[in-house]
Amino acid sequence: MRRFHKMHGLGNDFVVLDARAQPLAMTAERARLLADRHRGIGCDQLILLEPVEGATARMRIFNPDGGEVEACGNATRCVATLLGDGATIETRGGRLEARLTGDGATISMGAPRFDWDAIPLAYPLDTAALPVAWEGLAPVRPPMAVNMGNPHIVFFVPDCDAVDLGAVGPAIETDPLFPARINVNIATITARDAIRLRVWERGAGATLACGTGACATAVAAIRAGLCDPVLSVTLPGGTLRLAWHAGGPVQMTGPARYVFGGEIDLEALAP
Numbered sequence: 001m002r003r004f005h006k007m008h009g010l011g012n013d014f015v016v017l018d019a020r021a022q023p024l025a026m027t028a029e030r031a032r033l034l035a036d037r038h039r040g041i042g043c044d045q046l047i048l049l050e051p052v053e054g055a056t057a058r059m060r061i062f063n064p065d066g067g068e069v070e071a072c073g074n075a076t077r078c079v080a081t082l083l084g085d086g087a088t089i090e091t092r093g094g095r096l097e098a099r100l101t102g103d104g105a106t107i108s109m110g111a112p113r114f115d116w117d118a119i120p121l122a123y124p125l126d127t128a129a130l131p132v133a134w135e136g137l138a139p140v141r142p143p144m145a146v147n148m149g150n151p152h153i154v155f156f157v158p159d160c161d162a163v164d165l166g167a168v169g170p171a172i173e174t175d176p177l178f179p180a181r182i183n184v185n186i187a188t189i190t191a192r193d194a195i196r197l198r199v200w201e202r203g204a205g206a207t208l209a210c211g212t213g214a215c216a217t218a219v220a221a222i223r224a225g226l227c228d229p230v231l232s233v234t235l236p237g238g239t240l241r242l243a244w245h246a247g248g249p250v251q252m253t254g255p256a257r258y259v260f261g262g263e264i265d266l267e268a269l270a271p
């Protein structure tokens with residue numbers, strides 16, 4: 001039997017397994033089953049904590065399709081509350097620093113990257129204004145690509161709630177322009193310091209919130225001169241505070257909730 005923690009950040013929910021003291025072999029199949037809302041515990045991302053030299057923990061992140069990915073902003077805040085104030089968290093996307101706040105954490109999410117091969121794109125294009133279009137989306141400016149540890153594309157539209165995310169999301173996520181697939185952010189700027197956002201997550205679909213998506217969207221808006229360097233991003237699950245100055249790391253602040261803990265027999269999981 002393995003102990004697990006069920007947590008969420010703005011409704012983006014996680015199963016967290018702590019393998020720092022007791023190793024645990026994770027496979028894509030096991031991650032898929034744990035994340036399955038009918039056959040497992042159910043979550044948007046499975047999080048595995050492992051020991052690592054020079055940081056409080058290594059955080060491994062699995063999407064519900066079983067794919068292991070580089071970054072997850074909302075899960076980082078949740079994990080920070082388990083590890084304690086001042087934790088350093090190593091991810092595939094970089095080493096992150098956490099400070100606890102009243103109801104969650106502030107995470108220094110690292111510096112965004114913009115080079116076409118860092119996104120990654122399949123071939124060189126201007127990531128600040130991608131010369132591409134997809135049916136069902138009429139953005140007010142060409143989309144931007146931003147790597148926040150993981151890959152994001154950001155569209156600014158007049159009303160993000162009017163977009164059929166379930167149609168455009170998977171088409172863009174799997175476009176051959178993105179060899180690692182991509183997280184799709186559809187945003188509406190409502191003030192110099194406020195953005196509304198809906199996200200189609202790579203490997204997960206539409207979620208109530210995406211922390212790295214909020215970071216990428218804030219960066220895109222600030223870089224384009226559309227927003228100030230400190231702003232709020234409101235997703236269906238709630239609001240995050242973001243701060244970014246060009247060349248520096250993105251600071252993300254928001255809540256983290258512990259829902260329940262339990263034990264599960266990993267060997268008994270089956271399709």
Ligand SMILES: N[C@@H](CCC[C@H](N)C(=O)O)C(=O)O
Nearest residue numbers: 072073074150202210211212
């Ligand atoms: N929910 C996350 C992002 C999780 C990973 C993403 N789906 C990907 O494949 O890169 C967040 O809060 O950032």
